[in-house]
Amino acid sequence: MRKPLLVIDDLVKNFGGLRVTDHVSLDLCAGEIHALIGPNGAGKSTLIGQIMGEIAPDAGEILLDAHPLSRLSQAARVRRGLARSFQVPEVLAEYSARDNVSAALLARGAGSWLKDPRADAGLGAQADTFLQAAGLAGRGATRVSDLAHGERKQLELAIALATRPRVLLLDEPMAGLGPNESAQMIEVLRKLRGDVAMLLVEHDMKAVFALADRISVLVYGRIIATGSAAEIQADAQVREAYLGAGDA
């Protein structure tokens, strides 16, 4: 067993009286794709928010390379190699796709300090490689408000990749995609496998089974099972959560 890269240790978060993260422990090894599934409202997005530092947990710790993150700002966590995508694309609508990626490159110090980043050919070329990796080759000059939903999801991925993450937190990358777009996204993620560890929050089981090395099931803020695809499919608790009360 490889040494885990990201460790979530006994994390707790309450919103008012509601416990949305209930002693969650989870780990992610280098290069691994660990899928996190569970019914709506199970606390998956909240968990990503806590790992990134958007939301402060009430108790527990998150470690990257055995370094605790809880005191670090979001910017510091990004510098240490965390990146995320958003379920509803959170992209810069007035900019071109290329400028969206350039922003992420600039944020980690790439590019010339003197040139206009929009006229900096080197930076643009660098941005284009990430657009290409996310399946958006040739769309760099398009204004984001003119991109289709599926393309925005791909752009989310390109931006996240441009920060050069070691750990990528993907919040439902398949949500809202058509069958062809899903297949394309699965292909894109598969190519990235091994280079970057991914925590994949996803409802699309086809994608999960196609990609995940391990799967954890989160229900009402608690992890009820972790294992391989076959183990999860056979797990009685999971069947109950999904077929009994859940809305999968």
Place this chain on the structure above:
Amino acid sequence: MANPRSFPRFKGWLLPGLALACLLALPPVAQALGQPALVTLVTRMMILGLAASALNIALGMGGLISLGHAAFYGIGGYAVGILTTHAAAGAPFLGFIPGSDSLALNLLAALVASGVAAAIIGALALRTSGIQFIMITLAFAQMVFFLFVALKAYGGDDGMSFRRRNGLLDFNMRDDATFFYVSLGVLSLWLALSARLLHSRFGLLLGGIRQSERRMQAIGVNTFAMRWLAFVLSGMGAGLAGALMANLGRFVSPDLMHWTQSGEMLIMVVLGGAGTIFGPVLGAFALIGLETLLASWTEHWQIFLGPLLVLMALTFRGGLARLWRKGDAS
């Protein structure tokens, strides 16, 4: 399509170039037409255009709706007023800062003073966002206003006047045309700087924060620091404008920082086009022009201006600058 930017950029600089030529020609033409007051009027427009352009860095580029920029404008004005009167009296300000009647030094002092004020107010106000930010900037500006009303040593309510404009090299600053050209020079310099800023990595990231703060945080940008920096730069520009305005009339009073002044700056930016380089200046010319026109017609001109502003807010999108720069977002 190969280089979509070259054409609009050329087009974007053509009209300002023409405008610059017209401005350069204005003082002699006004003299020839027997309208010397026009020179002072246009100087005022340029100075307020500088203030509006400064506000635009916070508002147009950073999306920060400050209703308190009159404070920085006024502080810049008072920096000039205080240093100039101390120079005339020969006594140092606060006991150790010597007075000065050099324009270059006093503009520098105005930049520093307004920058420090903007740094403090910005650090507090930026802890909030949205409507609270609007209210807080307004409230802090009001606090500064009352501070200067209470400063009886510097004229309190009535303000103070000084005898001569600050000197620059060997220019005859008494001459309104000379001061016109000096103001034009400062404005041009400022606009060149803000164009540089808009097309810099800072400008790109700041614009990103305006569109989605959450996105920018997720790629590791310290959004608070960037907004704060934009606010400080913006406040400094407003202070520079105030310093010129103090020189124009050789007079400063708390009226400079009256809250309606902040409102007018906002109007200029929006009227001309937020986020553009020349829009705010255009907006200043349009608003002051309109005010002067209405005022020559009736004493109660605000009864027309008010509804016009309402109509503008309800119907007018993008500002004057967009009229000939359709689709060129930045």
Place this chain on the structure above:
Amino acid sequence: MALVLEQLLNGIQFGVMLFLLAAGLTLVFGIMGVINLAHGSLYMVGAYAAALGAKLTGSFLLAIPCGLVAAGLAGMALEYIVVRRLYARDHLDQVLATFGLILFFNQAIILLFGRQPMFVQIPPLLSGALDLGLFAYPVYRLCIILAGLACAGGLFLLIQRTRLGMLVRAGATHRDMVQALGVDIRLLYTILFGLGAVLAGFAGLMAGPLLSVQVGMGEQILILTFVVVVIGGLGSVAGAFWGALLVGLVDTSLRAFLPQILRALMNGSEADALAGGISAMGVYLVMALVLLVRPKGLFPAYG
């Protein structure tokens, strides 16, 4: 001691007036998402209408409905003609439009009433002072305090206990849902805006006999009202109440006591100048302190 208590009452009296304004402002923001700079103009309209009513009828009692009705009608007209078009707009458009409204209102008042301030007599019935044991306190100011507290109580009941209040609370968070349930939200908004206007007008007409009724009176108090709303927490009526009392007390006591305290420490004219400056800035400093500790105000409405 008597002096301190008297100034405390003055502070509370100022506080409840601020509350009447802040409640409308914070409701309009909290429910409709609109920043209304012209809220102070409604205060001015109430004051002028009541002053005119008092002048024409000679009775302060008859002037009260004049002020309330005028402010309410002005508010509803404002909502119907302008503000309703601002709900979907960004804050910048709201600021510009309502700034334009201020210019219009101020100039309209100048055209109708001139630039000279109007003075309103305290009604004879309320003009005396009530002996409170330690000191005598003006009956009129006591009435303001009681009326303000009554309004606050009424507002709490309205929001907590009535169908309208339920819609208000629901409408703030689930605008679309309330609409989907068949409630005419436009009418609800007009009524609510009118209610805020009536409260502002009430504050204005009560202020009439204490201050001079003049153009610009609305903006002075509007900015203080902003301070109240920021301190209390945007959108929270309870926050507006406590914020208003805090601002009223701080402002009044600084103005009342600071000059004497400073005069003990330095010479007279310097002390007065310094005290004047500090007391004018006092409430803003309190606001800065609150912001440092709690950026969302003392009673944040959500989250």
